[in-house]
Amino acid sequence: MTTIVYRDGIIAADTQISYDEELLKFNETKIVQTKQGDIIAGRGSCCGCDLFLAWYTKSNGEWKAKHGEFPFTQVIQPDDDFTCLVATKDGKLKLYDFYLNEQDVNLKDFFAIGSGAKTAYGALEKGATAVQAVKISMKYDLYSGGKVEYRSIPKYKKQ
Numbered sequence: 494m495t496t497i498v499y500r501d502g503i504i505a506a507d508t509q510i511s512y513d514e515e516l517l518k519f520n521e522t523k524i525v526q527t528k529q530g531d532i533i534a535g536r537g538s539c540c541g542c543d544l545f546l547a548w549y550t551k552s553n554g555e556w557k558a559k560h561g562e563f564p565f566t567q568v569i570q571p572d573d574d575f576t577c578l579v580a581t582k583d584g585k586l587k588l589y590d591f592y593l594n595e596q597d598v599n600l601k602d603f604f605a606i607g608s609g610a611k612t613a614y615g616a617l618e619k620g621a622t623a624v625q626a627v628k629i630s631m632k633y634d635l636y637s638g639g640k641v642e643y644r645s646i647p648k649y650k651k652q
Contacts, residue, residue, distance in 0.1 A: 494511050494536070494537070494607065494608045494636030494637070495507055495509070495523055495536040495537075495607040495608065495609070495636065495637055496536075496605065496607045496608065496609030496610065496612075496613055496626075496627050496630040496631065496634060496637040497523065497524075497534045497535075497536050497578055497605065497606050497607050497627075498603070498604070498605045498613045498617065498623040498626045498627050498630075499578070499580075499586060499598070499603060499604040499605070499623060499646075500602075500603040500604075500617060500621075500622060500623040500626070501603075501622070501623070502645055502646045503622065503623040503624065503643050503644070503645055503646070504524060504532060504534050504578065504580060504623065504643060504644050504646060505524075505622075505623035505624045505626070505627045505641055505642065505643035506523040506524050506534050506536075506607075506627060506641070506642055506643070507523070507609070507627055507630070507631050507637040507638055507639050507640070507641060508520035508521055508522065508523060508638075508639035508640045508641075508642060509521075509631075509636070509637060509638035509639035510539065510639075511636050519639075520639045520640055521539070521639075522642060523535055523536070523542075523642070524642050524643070524644050525546060526644060527546075527549070527550050528550065529550070529582060530582035531549075531579055531580060531581050531582050532579070532580040532644045532646060533545070533546055533549060533577055533578070533579050533580075534577065534578045534644075535575055535576070535577045535578075536575065536576050536577075536578075536606055536607040536608075537574045537575030537576055538574060538575045541574070541575035541591060542575050542577060545575065545577045545589065546577075549577075549579070549589075574590075574591060575590070575591060576588060576589070576590055576606055576607075577589045578598070578604075578606060580644075580646040584646060585597065586598040586604070586646070588606070603617040603623070603626075605617065605626065607636075607637065608634050608635075608636040608637060609627070609630030609631070609633070609634035609636070609637040610630075612626075612629060612630040612633045612634055613626040613627065613629070613630045614626075615629075616629040616630070623643060624641050624643050627641045628641055
């Protein structure tokens with residue numbers, strides 16, 4: 494549950510954390526930059542996102558090609574659903590899910606994931622920036638809130 498938005502070289506996200514049906518009103522970062530220079534934004538299970546970050550920084554995204562499925566499937570369950578958006582240091586944008594299915598994201602336009610994505614898409618269609626779209630989603634999505642954080646994508650080039 495969250496809102497993560499990409500537009501014009503910026504990835505933005507809310508910081509609210511929720512657990513099951515309870516809203517825990519504290520801020521947690523959902524966007525990190527790795528030592529390699531990639532930016533990762535996660536939505537869904539905090540445990541899944543943290544394990545993905547550990548895997549990605551250790552393997553640099555190479556596990557799937559060598560070994561198949563997500564290496565932590567014995568630790569977390571598919572109910573711990575998550576999606577991670579990765580902006581690579583060479584300017585590409587990719588999505589990863591629990592099973593490490595990788596999907597390229599088109600950098601020509603805008604993109605949103607999470608529980609507030611539908612509201613964000615409406616705002617983006619009307620010209621909102623990534624940060625503005627997250628702020629608007631936070632007004633209408635129960636599972637998005639807190640503060641807005643954002644990062645610039647390395648080597649962003651409008652296509």
